[in-house]
Amino acid sequence: MDDSELSRKIVKTTLVQNGYDVLCASNSFEAIEYAKTVDAIDLVLMDIELENGNDGIDAAKEILKIKNVPITFLTANSSKEILEKIDGVGNYGYISKGIEKYAFLSSVNTSINLFNSVSEAKFYQEVYDNANEEIYIIGLDNYEILSTNKLACKNLMLSELELKEKTISEIIPDIYDDFKDMINNLLNGMSEIKFYHQNIRNDGSRYYTENKLSLFSFKNRHIAVLVTIDISEKKLLEEENEINKKRLASIIEGIPSPAILISNDKIVRFQNKAASLNFNTQEGLKLTDEIWIDKSEIANINFRNNFDYFFVENENLFKENNFYKELIYNGKHWNLSIIELGEDYLYYFVDVTDYKSMQFKLYELAIKDELTGAYNRRFFINKFYEEAERVKRSSRVFSVIIFDIDDFKYINDKFGHIAGDNVLKSMISNINNRLRKIDILARWGGEEFVILLPETSIENAYLVANELRQLVSEINIDYIDNFTISLGISEYKINDEIDDVIKKADQKMYEAKHSGKNCVRC
Numbered sequence: 270m271d272d273s274e275l276s277r278k279i280v281k282t283t284l285v286q287n288g289y290d291v292l293c294a295s296n297s298f299e300a301i302e303y304a305k306t307v308d309a310i311d312l313v314l315m316d317i318e319l320e321n322g323n324d325g326i327d328a329a330k331e332i333l334k335i336k337n338v339p340i341t342f343l344t345a346n347s348s349k350e351i352l353e354k355i356d357g358v359g360n361y362g363y364i365s366k367g368i369e370k371y372a373f374l375s376s377v378n379t380s381i382n383l384f385n386s387v388s389e390a391k392f393y394q395e396v397y398d399n400a401n402e403e404i405y406i407i408g409l410d411n412y413e414i415l416s417t418n419k420l421a422c423k424n425l426m427l428s429e430l431e432l433k434e435k436t437i438s439e440i441i442p443d444i445y446d447d448f449k450d451m452i453n454n455l456l457n458g459m460s461e462i463k464f465y466h467q468n469i470r471n472d473g474s475r476y477y478t479e480n481k482l483s484l485f486s487f488k489n490r491h492i493a494v495l496v497t498i499d500i501s502e503k504k505l506l507e508e509e510n511e512i513n514k515k516r517l518a519s520i521i522e523g524i525p526s527p528a529i530l531i532s533n534d535k536i537v538r539f540q541n542k543a544a545s546l547n548f549n550t551q552e553g554l555k556l557t558d559e560i561w562i563d564k565s566e567i568a569n570i571n572f573r574n575n576f577d578y579f580f581v582e583n584e585n586l587f588k589e590n591n592f593y594k595e596l597i598y599n600g601k602h603w604n605l606s607i608i609e610l611g612e613d614y615l616y617y618f619v620d621v622t623d624y625k626s627m628q629f630k631l632y633e634l635a636i637k638d639e640l641t642g643a644y645n646r647r648f649f650i651n652k653f654y655e656e657a658e659r660v661k662r663s664s665r666v667f668s669v670i671i672f673d674i675d676d677f678k679y680i681n682d683k684f685g686h687i688a689g690d691n692v693l694k695s696m697i698s699n700i701n702n703r704l705r706k707i708d709i710l711a712r713w714g715g716e717e718f719v720i721l722l723p724e725t726s727i728e729n730a731y732l733v734a735n736e737l738r739q740l741v742s743e744i745n746i747d748y749i750d751n752f753t754i755s756l757g758i759s760e761y762k763i764n765d766e767i768d769d770v771i772k773k774a775d776q777k778m779y780e781a782k783h784s785g786k787n788c789v790r791c
Contacts, residue, residue, distance in 0.1 A: 270300040270325065271316040271343060276366070280314060280343075287374055297328035304332040311381050313340045314364070317351060329358050339384035341376070403478075403497035405437065412437045412448060415492070424499060426471035437495070441466050441478075448482075452493060455484040468497065477504040514539075517610070527603075527618040530610070531556065538613060547618070548598065595621075602626075638712040640690060641697040649711035649719060653767050656723055661763055668730035671774040672737070672756040673717040675786040684749050692752060696741055703740060719771070727760035727791050734758055734789040742787065753787035 271277045272295055281291045292307065294300035304310070313332060317325040329340045342355050342363040355363060361380040364373060397404060403421035405414055417432045425432065425440055438445040444466060451462045462482045467475040479498045484491055518539045521528045527544035531537055535556045544550060594605045602625035608615040636648040644652075656667050674680070674692065681689040693716065700720075701710055709721040722730050734756040741754045757777030759770050777790040784790065 270294040270297065270314070270328065272296060273316075276316070276343075283370060283373065284377070289377075297325070297331070300328055301331050301335070304335045304338070310336065310338045312361075312377060312384070313338055314377070315340050315342050317342050317344045317355070317363075318346065326354050326358055333358070337388075339380050341380045403495075403499070405495040405497070407437055407493040407495060409452060409491050409493060412445070412452075412493075414440075421497070424470070424476070425468065431471075440468055442469055451482055452484070455482065455493075456491070465500075476501040521615070524617070526620065527616075529616040529618075531614045531616055533612050533614070544618070547601070547620075641693050641712055643697050643701075643718060644709055644711040646711060646713055649709055649713070649721065650767060652709045652721060653770075656721060657761065657765075657767075659723075660761065664763075665724050666726055666760055666762075668722045668725045668727050668758055668760045669770050669774050670720040670722065670730060670734050670737075670756055670758050671713065671717065671771065671778045672720075672734070672754045673715070673778070675753045675755055675782070677716040677752075680749065680752060688746075688749055691746060692749060695744055695746055696752075696754075699740055699744055700737055703737060713771075719774075727758055730758045730760070731789060731791050734791075738787065738789055755781035755786050756789045757781055758789065758791035 270293075271280065274295070277293045277295070281293055284291045292303055294303055300313070300315070304313075313329070315325045315329050325342065329342075332338065332340065339361040340358065341361050343366055344351060344363055345366040347363065347365060352363070361383055362376070364376045368376070398419050400418055400420065403424060404418045405421060406416040407413065408415050413436050414432050417429055422429055422432060427435075432440075437448060441448075447464075451464070454462060460483070464480050464482070466478055466480060468478050469475050477500050479500050481496045483494050483496075485494060486492070517530065521530060521539060522541045524541055525543065527541065527547050529537055529540040529544045529548070529550060537550050537552050537554050537556065539552060540548075540550055550556070594607075596603050596605055601620055601622045604619040604621050606617045606619075608617060636644055638645050653669075659665075660667060674696070677689065677692075680692055697710065697718070704710060704720070707723050711719050711721075713719045722733060725733070738754060738756055742751060744751070755778055757774045757780065759773035759777065761770050780790040781788045
């Protein structure tokens, strides 16, 4: 801003020729208006003595109220009085009118750079003062505190002036020797050192801190910078968590059944004595490492051979509060409950081996003949209908064999009923050993038995029946004569009723009886 049109033109021409964008104001009102409306102003060149009694210094003060910009004064009067006036404005120097062109441009550039440097320094100072960490600038002579930010003063309950009178060991007790060693390590090439300690406040109370110590060079001397985070709340939570863990461990240890506390990343955090005695686990072990679980046939559980089953195939189940499974481990049956405890899971095992054994025995009693071990009539009928349904879907066939012992009454009369029972048991045992796992051998009634042969035509059933006939005739039982069986066969046709199939096989068996016994008819 200059009230001289000629001066404005000279200054503008010089600046524009050197890449500057220039706005000219002829009076203080125009200059103040530009300050209000123009966003980016790098520098204000302000004439001090204006016409009509206006003062460029007063205009500069008004501009600074609106915007923080560098102001350099243009003046032909560099008297002491003038210089004292512009010093109070926070200005960036003055330029004498009539100065040589390149000296003028250098002064303009210097003013802009100086302002940018000061603005950047103020920004960094604001970041430093308002940082969320305590920051200490420390000299290395006596480890004296040279500067601190606001948070350090607040946490220590001291003013910055009071802190500057202290050494680092006064706010971090018992640190001097360790601090000296850390400084030496930094001088020897370490970039940063992290450590934990307690700071002491002005009232004597302490708080836990996490600290990072670094070394910088400034004006040919080393300066230490300590950045400190107050972790008191975190430390209290950790201590409380540790107490809770110990309390939980005591509870788990008191449980009579095996119990294992497992983290979300499958690590065994804790297990009680019952778990260590019964399972191949240990604290710190990841459960995908060599943890063997047998497959269960009785409970019909299709487990993988390690605990990874629970984490991989059933990860979604952990979203529930409780997850229950059955498994067999080292020959014992266990009920496993998985209970979510925050980020961990409690595996609680109950030994149900005796219960499962009893359950299995009851199941055996419900489906098998007590004397011979063959399936009972009810079980056979159920399997017959299941096979009939399967055949309807697959268009395959199955056959049924009915047989009984020839002259069994004679055996009972001659050798006694106990001997007769032994004959039945021995015969069924031998026949079962010959049949396939998918075949069903059942006691139909008295000494009469029935066999269901899935996926077997009547021709192949005849071969099986003849083989069984031969097998039975060769059974030797002490003090009992050899005995034989007669067998009848029928083949299931789609939509046949069980009574029709059994009746046909039964008729064929009686044909065998009337044909001299010890033979097969179909």
